[in-house]
Amino acid sequence: MKKLWFAFLMLMMVPAYAASFDYDDYSYDAPDTELDSVAIETNDTAGECRMDGVAINVGAAPVAVAGFDIAGIMLGMTFEDAQMVARENGLYANRPRDSVVYKIHPDWKYNLDYECRQQKVYAPEKLERCIRSLARARGLLYAGELHLVRDLTGETIDVYFTSNATDNLVWKIVYKNDVNEVEGDNEKFENQKDKKIMKWWQGVLDKYGVPNAESDKWASSDNSYDPLMTAYYGELELVDCGRFSEDESRNIHQAQDNFAAKPYAF
Numbered sequence: 600m601k602k603l604w605f606a607f608l609m610l611m612m613v614p615a616y617a618a619s620f621d622y623d624d625y626s627y628d629a630p631d632t633e634l635d636s637v638a639i640e641t642n643d644t645a646g647e648c649r650m651d652g653v654a655i656n657v658g659a660a661p662v663a664v665a666g667f668d669i670a671g672i673m674l675g676m677t678f679e680d681a682q683m684v685a686r687e688n689g690l691y692a693n694r695p696r697d698s699v700v701y702k703i704h705p706d707w708k709y710n711l712d713y714e715c716r717q718q719k720v721y722a723p724e725k726l727e728r729c730i731r732s733l734a735r736a737r738g739l740l741y742a743g744e745l746h747l748v749r750d751l752t753g754e755t756i757d758v759y760f761t762s763n764a765t766d767n768l769v770w771k772i773v774y775k776n777d778v779n780e781v782e783g784d785n786e787k788f789e790n791q792k793d794k795k796i797m798k799w800w801q802g803v804l805d806k807y808g809v810p811n812a813e814s815d816k817w818a819s820s821d822n823s824y825d826p827l828m829t830a831y832y833g834e835l836e837l838v839d840c841g842r843f844s845e846d847e848s849r850n851i852h853q854a855q856d857n858f859a860a861k862p863y864a865f
Contacts, residue, residue: 648838648844650823651823652823653812653816653818653821653822653823653827654821655811655818655820655821656810656813659811659812660811661811661818661819661820662807662808662817662818662819663819664817664818664819664825664827664828665826667807667817667826667828669756669772669837670684670685670688670747670774671684671685672756672758672769672772673769674768674769674770674837674838674839674842675768675842676769677766678767678769681745681758681769685756691747691749691754692747692749693745693746693747693748694747694755695748697746698745699744699746700744700746701742702744702762703730703734703739703740704739704762704847706850706854706855707734707854708730710858711734711739712726712730714733714859715729715730715733717859738763741760741762741763742767743759743760744757744758744759745757745758745760752776752777753776753777754775754776755774755775755776756774756775757772757775758773759771761843761845761846762846762850764846764849764850764853765842765845765846765849770838771839772835772837773834773835773836774834774835774836775833776799776833776834778795778796778798778799778832778833779792779833796832796833799832799833800830803830803835807828812827815829815830816828823840824841825840826838826839826841827839827840
């Protein structure tokens with residue numbers, strides 16, 4: 600994806616956490632029909648955090664990116680607050696299909712898969728139901744994505760959340776529009792696209808100010824783990840890789856610590 604031009608003006612290692620998960624024994628005994636129609640994902644490349652490195656431009660100052668919003672939605676918001684903002688501003692609506700995507704961290708899913716198979720649940724459909732039931736009972740199933748659309752203009756907002764291990768908070772917001780699309784190969788379409796891009800870029804500058812890292816980034820610091828926003832042709836990506844990395848680390852460590860291994864005696 601091409602970056603906006605500016606001609607017009609690993610995993611963090613953290614200590615194990617005190618989680619609110621319920622690790623009481625729980626046995627799978629019946630299908631959970633309520634979860635059968637819910638979109639649930641585990642492996643998701645869209646939910647990864649790209650760490651390309653960042654450096655504030657010479658002579659520029661840090662920007663308070665943690666205070667930025669996209670249509671009122673901000674980093675660190677709870678899932679409930681993000682939904683409420685989207686509903687109250689009235690500009691965006693939930694995507695017609697799979698607007699909310701629930702997730703189980705892969706390491707936890709592997710744990711639960713093992714537990715279910717120890718209970719002799721092997722059929723793929725029953726195994727998936729077993730994993731979902733265990734995950735929900737222990738607080739491991741969480742709202743991982745919220746997808747919003749604005750039909751009037753074709754804009755979309757995709758919001759990504761950490762797990763319950765770190766309070767299910769916004770760590771990434773991706774906004775997109777159609778300014779980079781060309782309706783045909785005639786000269787007039789290129790001219791129209793250039794004007795749309797210019798208007799889009801001016802709107803970005805009016806709201807967020809001039810980028811302080813390269814020509815298209817707003818950086819909190821020279822640390823890529825701190826909040827960062829990047830602008831592209833018709834797209835904004837607001838991320839907090841530090842929050843994402845902490846959540847990943849906590850899930851991996853806790854999944855390891857709570858793996859239900861057999862009681863081997865030796």
